[in-house]
Amino acid sequence: MSRVYNFSAGPAALPLEVLETIQNDIPDWNGTGMSVMEVSHRSKEFVELAARCETNLRELLAIPDDYSVLWTQGGATLQMAMVPLNLAGPDDTVDYVQTGSWGKKALGEAQKFANARLIADASDRNFTYIPDESTWDRSDDARYLHITSNETIAGVEYHQLPGGDVPIVSDMSSTILSRPIDVSGYGAIYAGAQKNIGPAGITLAIVRNDLLEPQRDNLPHLMMWKSYAESDSMTNTPPTFAWYVADLVFQYLQDMGGLDAMAEINQRKSEKLYAAIDGSDLYSNPVDKHCRSWMNVPFILADASLDAAFLEESKAAGLANLKGHRSVGGMRASIYNAVPEAAVDALIEFMAEFERKNG
Numbered sequence: 001m002s003r004v005y006n007f008s009a010g011p012a013a014l015p016l017e018v019l020e021t022i023q024n025d026i027p028d029w030n031g032t033g034m035s036v037m038e039v040s041h042r043s044k045e046f047v048e049l050a051a052r053c054e055t056n057l058r059e060l061l062a063i064p065d066d067y068s069v070l071w072t073q074g075g076a077t078l079q080m081a082m083v084p085l086n087l088a089g090p091d092d093t094v095d096y097v098q099t100g101s102w103g104k105k106a107l108g109e110a111q112k113f114a115n116a117r118l119i120a121d122a123s124d125r126n127f128t129y130i131p132d133e134s135t136w137d138r139s140d141d142a143r144y145l146h147i148t149s150n151e152t153i154a155g156v157e158y159h160q161l162p163g164g165d166v167p168i169v170s171d172m173s174s175t176i177l178s179r180p181i182d183v184s185g186y187g188a189i190y191a192g193a194q195k196n197i198g199p200a201g202i203t204l205a206i207v208r209n210d211l212l213e214p215q216r217d218n219l220p221h222l223m224m225w226k227s228y229a230e231s232d233s234m235t236n237t238p239p240t241f242a243w244y245v246a247d248l249v250f251q252y253l254q255d256m257g258g259l260d261a262m263a264e265i266n267q268r269k270s271e272k273l274y275a276a277i278d279g280s281d282l283y284s285n286p287v288d289k290h291c292r293s294w295m296n297v298p299f300i301l302a303d304a305s306l307d308a309a310f311l312e313e314s315k316a317a318g319l320a321n322l323k324g325h326r327s328v329g330g331m332r333a334s335i336y337n338a339v340p341e342a343a344v345d346a347l348i349e350f351m352a353e354f355e356r357k358n359g
């Protein structure tokens with residue numbers, strides 16, 4: 001077996017311990033004589049899995065009792081439509097802060113279904129900052145305020161929750177479970193699984209119970225948060241395998257010491273990588289220091305003609321998927337929970353050596 005260090009932005013690395021458990025479980029899961037893919041989602045064993053999964057997630061994130069945990073399909077992208085469909089009527093106003101490509105996409109979806117207003121926009125500086133809250137042009141009557149806690153492409157992360165009384169809705173796809181958060185500060189949180197939760201195919205939504213009632217009629221069953229809340233997310237056949245892996249990931253995070261422990265590791269990983277970038281002449285990261293992401297670290301090379309060699313040599317050194325998003329160029333190291341500190345150390349060492357040879 002030969003595992004590389006995988007810096008993919010998503011689908012992303014999973015903990016080796018989890019992969020080994022899956023491998024062992026496949027032929028005979030939990031004494032059923034079947035794989036987990038072959039059992040009914042209504043079986044006693046699977047219902048138990050779902051309950052344990054929620055209990056562990058609630059403990060990890062300290063989710064208050066007046067919030068529902070929902071598992072949907074369609075990724076974070078479908079939630080971008082479900083948010084305005086559930087929380088607003090067609091004539092209601094909703095506020096969006098755009099600090100990157102995902103926030104822009106969320107705004108575009110909301111504009112189809114509500115009076116969605118762009119109240120702050122970081123596109124003028126290529127999504128490298130979060131506009132100061134004092135400059136946000138907030139509506140008086142917004143049903144909610146939408147933010148993207150961590151912009152995966154440019155690597156911009158809120159390290160502090162915005163203020164105000166309006167329910168905050170956040171796309172946390174690439175930051176959820178990287179650190180403790182105060183769930184009670186949000187009206188709703190959503191996240192595709194394939195960064196910090198598990199495999200693609202399942203999506204998490206955490207919704208305050210008083211926001212579950214849809215604000216318009218005739219929504220399709222599968223577009224209503226409420227139908228997931230009322231059916232323990234078994235309104236139709238759920239993605240059972242992805243759910244099973246998420247459960248294993250949560251158990252792994254509990255074994256690691258929970259989110260306080262993960263935050264400490266994640267902060268250390270990102271700070272040493274940013275320090276290496278800032279201390280070099282070859283590499284740079286353009287994001288304002290106070291909102292740099294702990295999870296996605298983009299960097300460019302001073303001489304872009306070295307990009308191809310950097311990618312080829314890093315790959316040969318067992319450092320996979322470092323190519324940056326095409327809209328930013330250069331490199332990006334996504335260093336989610338399952339990317340060990342040793343991977344970051346190896347990357348920093350490789351970068352220094354590459355600079356010595358080419359700088």
Ligand SMILES: *Cc1c(COP(=O)(O)O)cnc(C)c1O
Nearest residue numbers: 075076077102152171173174192
């Ligand atoms: C990956 C990502 C998405 C897209 O998620 P899908 O599950 O593919 O729909 C949306 N928002 C953010 C912040 C992401 O990182």
